[in-house]
Amino acid sequence: MAPAPYVVPQVDSAAVFKPEIFRGKVLFCTGGGSGICRGMTEAVMRHGANAVILGRKLDRLTQTAKELSEATGQICIPAQADVREPKTLQDAVRKTIEKFGRIDFVICGAAGNFLAPISGLSENAFRTVLEIDTLGTYNTIKATIAHVRAAKGSYIHVSATLHYNGTPFQAHVSAAKAGVDALSAVVAVEEGPHGVRSNVIAPGPIGATEGMDRLSLKAGEHRAPAYPAGRMGHVDDVANAAVFLFSDAAAYITGQILPVDGGFEHLRGSTVPYPQAVLDPASVAHMISPKL
Template sequence: MAKPYIEPPAVDSTTVFKDDIFRGKVLFCTGGGSGICKAMTQAVIKHGASAAIVGRKLDRLEASAKELSTATGNQCIAVQADVRNPKQLQDAVAKTIEKYGRIDFVICGAAGNFLAPISKLSENGFRTVIEIDTIGTYNTIKATLPHIRASKGSYIHVSATLHYRATPYQVHVSAAKAAVDAISAVLAVEEGPQGVRSNVIAPGPIAGTEGMDRLSAKGPQGSQYSIHSPVGRDGSVQDIANATVFLFSPAARYITGQTLAVDGASEHLRTLQLPYPQSVLDPDSVTHLIKPRL
């Protein structure tokens, strides 16, 4: 039998796009202190932008901001805020404007998730994910929109592919991300005449991230079960970063109101990681496969 093709690792965006395409631009990113959003931020400032990363844990943010500045040679500041709190976000935007004088790009990336069936999911757990992902996205848009209008800028909302088909143990994030997709589409239509673009990036399984570690079913000795995609490799944060550079770049000026799944087509082959229907008939029997909620 012929061996399947394996796609090479993601290239660095600087091998495709000019180093200075975002020179003079400013990025405001929620959730930028770690994981996918940190990689997205690094890619944008690597091409000349300055950035403000926003999150709840200031010490973690400051460490990430210093790391990003050192790695790229461009400015990145840490601004503490909880996206569930409109006033804190407004203050974060004000500090960004005070520092840089403008905002051109916004990444709405703050998110929360864990594995739980509806029967075991508390009302508070469901509400918390909605508040962080959906209401947090809305609050971020409200706080930044006047500045994005002024700069004729662009939004990218970090979503997921979970709600494209029913995913057990993910009702909370499926509801939250479906709403994020809808918000982005409406924003694109309402604000297009103001010169504002809005798109969604929907990552598939991305190796080496906290989300993948927390949400993957665990095999022997805590190992993760592999997620296979037609391209023959796991997704990486660099894949998401490259999509970010493209969507913010002048090459994507006619692209708005769209959702870009960056998943190696894994959604079309998606199989359940937890045994079905055992996992929904007897949730207690699969708890050893799930990382405890943090």
């Protein structure tokens, strides 16, 4: 009988980093109302930072901000904004400065995705994903850069690994995230002399998130994926990477892309039957939620 594979443990960042490493710092996070970005925000707050979370749904943001404040003992405030609209980001930055007087860390995490083949993808749908992910990242950088410069701060851009290889039904997000990666690299070289660092976290499949629920094939429709780390990713895995990249331990790390995927990308194949799925998309519609 073959031995069972080793499964890497989930680690609390507090077991590695001191609780006060971000004391007095302020985090500005787009997409912070849920999922991966909420998890990163909570982790940074647990190490002493206050935070502003941005999104389009004020009711969800308000509830999340309350929960994060209660969980961490720090201050988190909501700011309604659409990253496609620069003025709303500028207003959120103004609110942040009025409340806290500074912005040290920025997470550019607002994103949109769905499954669709190019043949069934409208120009408007393609444009919308680029506007949220790529243009939204650019708008966030523009709105915050003066304050991040003043604080000698740092950016983390949330990307993906989909564009490292061709991924069926993901042309829109692959193009968008490739643009995010490129923007981060330019920020690193342009703003490095001003004391600003910029890096990318590229999560692989992360369980119990809205994105994973939306993009995963239905249960029983595909072979379980293989992870060299022994398990699917957890939000805490991404959060720990964010704590490290914002910390002084990463002071010499900038312009880099950090996949957080347990080695999944090295073994990833198509998530849908290939080439059947691209030759006849309707034949796999029942496997996908939402449907094609």
